[in-house]
Amino acid sequence: MSMRLDVYPVENWDRTNTALEEAWGKHEGNLIQAHRGLATALHEIVLGFAQIYSHKRAIAVVKGNSWAVDFVVPWFLKEAYTVQSIQLEELEKDPEAWVKSLKKDTAFVLFVEDHPVTGETWDWDRFDHLLNDNKQFSIRVSHHSFVSRREASRPLSCRVSSISEHLAVSSSGNRFRISSEIAPWGDWQIDVETERLNKRLSEAVDEKAVLAFEALFPGKALLNGKKRHYDRALLSFEDVGADALIALLEQKLGSSEGLQALHLCAWQSVRLYKGWWKNPPSPDALRGALAIALPLLQRKDFAKLLQESYEELRSRQSW
Numbered sequence: 325m326s327m328r329l330d331v332y333p334v335e336n337w338d339r340t341n342t343a344l345e346e347a348w349g350k351h352e353g354n355l356i357q358a359h360r361g362l363a364t365a366l367h368e369i370v371l372g373f374a375q376i377y378s379h380k381r382a383i384a385v386v387k388g389n390s391w392a393v394d395f396v397v398p399w400f401l402k403e404a405y406t407v408q409s410i411q412l413e414e415l416e417k418d419p420e421a422w423v424k425s426l427k428k429d430t431a432f433v434l435f436v437e438d439h440p441v442t443g444e445t446w447d448w449d450r451f452d453h454l455l456n457d458n459k460q461f462s463i464r465v466s467h468h469s470f471v472s473r474r475e476a477s478r479p480l481s482c483r484v485s486s487i488s489e490h491l492a493v494s495s496s497g498n499r500f501r502i503s504s505e506i507a508p509w510g511d512w513q514i515d516v517e518t519e520r521l522n523k524r525l526s527e528a529v530d531e532k533a534v535l536a537f538e539a540l541f542p543g544k545a546l547l548n549g550k551k552r553h554y555d556r557a558l559l560s561f562e563d564v565g566a567d568a569l570i571a572l573l574e575q576k577l578g579s580s581e582g583l584q585a586l587h588l589c590a591w592q593s594v595r596l597y598k599g600w601w602k603n604p605p606s607p608d609a610l611r612g613a614l615a616i617a618l619p620l621l622q623r624k625d626f627a628k629l630l631q632e633s634y635e636e637l638r639s640r641q642s643w
Contacts, residue, residue: 336512343518344493347525351476353498358491358517359507362392362465365484365492369463370396372503373432374403382406382427384460386415386435386451388602389444392465393434405431411602416446423454432461440467440486441586441601441615442546443553456480461500468553472529491520528618529555537621541631546605546613557621560605561612564637566590569614572633577626582617586610 337358345356359365374383383400385393388411400407408426412435415422426433433455438445448464455462456478463482470485477483479497486492496502531554538545538557546558561569566585574580587610588596597604605613620626 332509332511334508336514337508337510340512340514340517343514344521347518347521348493348495349474351495353479354477355494355496355498355502357494357496357502357504357507358512359484359494360492360510361488361490362484362486362492363395364506365494366392366396366463366465368504368506369482369484369494369502370432370434371399372505373461373463373501374400374405376501376503377431380429380431382408382430384408384410384426384430384433386410386412386433387600388412389439389446389600390436390465390467391440391600392436392467394600396434412446413602415451419451419454423451423458423460426458426460430460432463434463434465436465436467437469438467438553441597442558443468443556444547445469445551445553447551452478452481468555471525471527471555472553474525487524488520491517493521527555529553530618530621533618533621537616537627540627546609555618557616557618559614559616560609561614561634562608564612564634564641566612566614568637569612569630569633572636573629576629576633582620584615586613586615 340358341356344358348356359368381404383405385397385407387393387409397407397409406427408430410422435448435451437448452462452464459480461480461482462478463484466483466485470483477495477497477500479499482494482496482500482502484492484494494502534554534557538548538559541559544559544561546560566587567590570580570583570585573583584590586605588594604610
């Protein structure tokens, strides 16, 4: 026999926020809040902000490196907002000029620190600094960078970090107001959320190990020379399929944990990268693209096993 009471104490959300702040690290003047995943967090924050500053009828977005921007824009277009957009590669040429060109009634600027798939990043901290100096509110998404960088948010900034599919954490400066109308009413279990955050924050980052591993496979590094979050190696074997490579490695390792093919078939999706990923790898490069978690790189025999598996696949295809 079971009986369900469909209520959740809103105080549990407050307690969760306090616990997450302890795990995250306190910063004077910053407000830490929990949200049920990145999409929910962004939806709540941007719409709540738009309600508070309803007299501001423009927003600005930096596109090209995350889906987290593209799904936000349609609502503002439907509501007849002016949407000022720029591709990241264009912004990097002269960020000061673009910031100065923003309309005075711009409610906020939305941008993303790092690529959700590859971890490629850019000088987002300088851009956030420029926005604050220009008295523009900024909302920025962190898919991965927060693991190694958790500095205080500037007064006019809100950073939304994607912890897991079930948890996002926002850190807002003392002049950034969040209207939380959804999050408090969820089922928040303090121990579960704290464990999720601590698990993510404990992930290793090792630039030297990642670059040394990729150097063992000349010409195959997917992000050669680009700024990035160093928790994964990214290789592309254009003459074989990454999923077949993973299947072989799974036989030798006993597990495929820490290995992820990037091509669309691996996700069983045809739209996953559509629209938001500016200048993605070529179809051949994507077919053979493989992301490898740092713990695997630290296995002494892994590079040898990967090379052997690659050569075995090539040999099979030569018949």
